[in-house]
Amino acid sequence: MVILVKRFGQLGNRLFLFAHLVANAAEHGHAVANPSFAAYARFFEAPAADDFGALPVRLALLPHQWLARALEWLLGLVQRPQVFRGLAAVRRWLPAWTGLPQLLYLDDSAGTFDLGAAPYLAAVRQRVVLLHGWCFRDRPSFARHAALIRRLFALVPPHRQAVAAVLARCRSTAEVLVGVHIRRGDYATFANGQYFFGNDVYARHMRALRAQFAPSRRVEFLLCSDEDLHLADFAGLPVHRGSGHFVEDLYALAGCDYLLGPPSSYSMWASFYGEVPLCHLHQADQPVQLTDFAVFLDQ
Secondary structure (H helix, E strand, O other): OEEEOOOOOOHHHHHHHHHHHHHHHHHHOOOEEOHHHHHHHHHEHHHHHOOOOOOOEEOOOOOOHHHHHHHHHHHHOOOOHHHHHHHHHHHHHOOHHHOOOEEEEOOOOOOOEEOOOHHHHHHHHHOOEEEEOOOEEOHHHHHHOHHHHHHHOOEOHHHHHHHHHHHHHHHOOOOEEEEEEEOOHHHHOHHHHOOOOOHHHHHHHHHHHHOOOOOOOOEEEEEEEOOOOOHHHHOOOOEEEOOOOHHHHHHHHOOOOEEEEOOOHHHHHHHHHHOOEEEEOOOOOOOOOHHHOEEOOOO
């Protein structure tokens, strides 16, 4: 059995990590528990019900709520890498017959850990394995079970209906709808602000992108951001706004025809989920061509 104990990053990061664990379980049949996704579970069909059909996947660690909360509180103590690494070091000195879980720590700089590796699969079939890290991946299984992942992580009806309303409003006039993810917030400091672009940068790229379509095509833009936008900065461009809810904006972006934005797992998930071509802006003066757009499949 696998238990993911690390609450890593925000929604996009947690969706991809959980999806790879689900795909790995679907492929190999071992059980997975992911209490780290509890904060976002209510927005998605399978996690909200804690029902993944025939898959041995769940969020809750124990059936009794108070016991589950107590255990999740204990797991919360090992969020700090130094604590988890210390426990892992102690565990390695203890004999296997103790029945204690195996602790697997993955440093952020260590690259990708292959969940399909034979030693790992042997371990999770024999004992409980606690995972701490982000880049645990099973890319072949993720590709094979992509349709299942999309079904399990569909939005619950109220949010799905809100997304449908936003897209219907946009599609009433747009022939081509380009979703633009304008991420601010933590990007002011992340990577020394490298991907913190002003509205003028986005507007310039939007105009350049629209010019690549035939003049007769109605190319319009859906703007989704984690802050209020001054629409006057996009004067002359046909723009729409998302609902402003971070989950609804994510899935509205997944319903567009193209996606543009800074490097982010948020827009990557939208691209994967909706099979929408995506182009990431790495620099403010980066030229953007339609040929630069591709669906993100996490391969």
